[in-house]
Amino acid sequence: MKKVVILGGKGIGMIASSIIDRIGDAYVIGFLNDNIDKGTLIGKYKKIEVIGKTVDLPQYLENDDTYVFIAYVGFKYEKRMYQKILSLNIPNDKFYNIIDPNSIIPKDYCKIGNGVLIAPYAQLSPDSTISDNCILLANSFVGHDTFLDHFAHLATNAVVGADVHVGKMVHIGSNATIRECVNVGDYSIVGGGAVVTKDVPENCIVVGNPARILKEKE
Numbered sequence: 001m002k003k004v005v006i007l008g009g010k011g012i013g014m015i016a017s018s019i020i021d022r023i024g025d026a027y028v029i030g031f032l033n034d035n036i037d038k039g040t041l042i043g044k045y046k047k048i049e050v051i052g053k054t055v056d057l058p059q060y061l062e063n064d065d066t067y068v069f070i071a072y073v074g075f076k077y078e079k080r081m082y083q084k085i086l087s088l089n090i091p092n093d094k095f096y097n098i099i100d101p102n103s104i105i106p107k108d109y110c111k112i113g114n115g116v117l118i119a120p121y122a123q124l125s126p127d128s129t130i131s132d133n134c135i136l137l138a139n140s141f142v143g144h145d146t147f148l149d150h151f152a153h154l155a156t157n158a159v160v161g162a163d164v165h166v167g168k169m170v171h172i173g174s175n176a177t178i179r180e181c182v183n184v185g186d187y188s189i190v191g192g193g194a195v196v197t198k199d200v201p202e203n204c205i206v207v208g209n210p211a212r213i214l215k216e217k218e
Helices: 012-023 054-061 078-087
Strands: 002-007 026-032 048-052 066-070 204-207 212-216
Touching (some): 002 012, 012 026, 048 054, 054 066
Parallel strands (some): 026 048
16 A cells, blocks of 8 residues: 655645545655644644654655645745745655545546545536645535636535636635635635635735725834
């Protein structure tokens, strides 16, 4: 079986681990986490051990049967984190895709990158593009001809309409809706329940219905 190292911890890390268990072709050997001590067990019920820090990743990837999944969501400094991830120089063929059997993906009609998580009942439409390391949580929806750039995150029940461009490191909150033909700039955050009807600039937080800019991020 394949082995998977997860960069992260509770939350998305545990969701990823549970789906990996359900798929059944791999198992998680542990978390790499820069903020939690090695040996700490994460999880209320099933326990997964923190086996080291990010700098330890190369020693695991030396093994042909070991892969990595990045479970980072909700960054505070997105640009800085993006550069940090790029500096790890993880080969594309070492990313593990986590695609739940109950997700809805039209076969041969979409492009899905490396290191992607697609949770139960997330749905893609034809001609949608999901770039590397995107995360689509349960019941999220991506419309036709929509493009999600690297590390875009859709929380539960988020809806992205047709012909939308979602920039890299964008987080779209639970129950938010992005209307058709809208661009969401890199590193921006769409608050939970927001309805986005016009373009969102880079590095902004938008909230409300219709969505408005709450503030520009640092």
